[in-house]
Amino acid sequence: MKTSLSPESRLAFLWQASHALSSSLDYETTLRTVARLMVPTLADWAAVDLADESGRLDRLALVHVDPERESWGWELSRRYPPDPEEPRGVLSVYLTGAPLLVPEVTEEMLLQTARDPEHLRLLRQMGPTSALVVPLTAHDRRLGAISLVTAESGRRYGKEELTLVEELAGRAALAVEHARLYLAEQRARAAAEAAAERSARLVALTSALAADLTAREVAATTLAQALPALGAWAGSFFLVSAGSDALEMVQCEGYPADV
DSSP, rough: OOOOOHHHHHHHHHHHHHHHHHHHOOHHHHHHHHHHHHHHHTOOOEEEEOOOOOOOOEEEEEESSGGGHHHHHHHHHHSSOHHHHHHHHHHHHHHHHHOEESSSSOOOHHHHHHHHHHHHHHHHOOOOOOOEEEEEEEETTEEEEEEEOOOTOOOOHHHHHHHHHHHHHHHHHHHHHHHHHHHHHHHHHHHHHHHHHHHHHHHHHHHHHOOOOOOOHHHHHHHHHHHHTOOOOOOEEEEETTTSSSSEEEEEOOTTTTO
């Protein structure tokens, strides 16, 4: 059985997904929302994988038409993650950038995919009918992949579904890229502001210490600048006692009176 979305339904789906993608800079939560939009509109199972800095794929979302089966799907993903020594399926799509369209999943495909008898049993239990995996690519940079599988519904994927999911994946990848760039800019700005604040505190401390101060005043001035600069709630200042190796506390700030 193969059922295609009408042009109106395709446009409505893309509008919904685009709205979700543009509604927040929390791209991980947004991609999970998009995965849920694909079920059951396009799939019985939907998954989103993102690559970390080392290129390892992490499964971000896994959705099934029956939420109670999702924990079973997560267990299957945990027990049989992508094998870098023999890249297939989602890992192959991520590495090559070429989408994978399987109009009909055969028993022979399950035998080739299974790593051991238990894996084969679980794949048969899943009962995949058709599969579609599309890379998440933004500006020629691959970020991950979207995977769709039909099972209970018996639907078959074709070129129309491939085109639709590629359009969705392109929009999702751009949303992820924009969100990451924004967050990186925010982190860089925060780091620059923190560095400027540290420099200002050092200037203030240097200026204050240039005055003719007693040891206790030096200690108090140093702690007054150091504690907020380091985000500390308490601190103490020790000096070596004259004529001995013993340490003497000159000043302390922030500790309870009994301490």
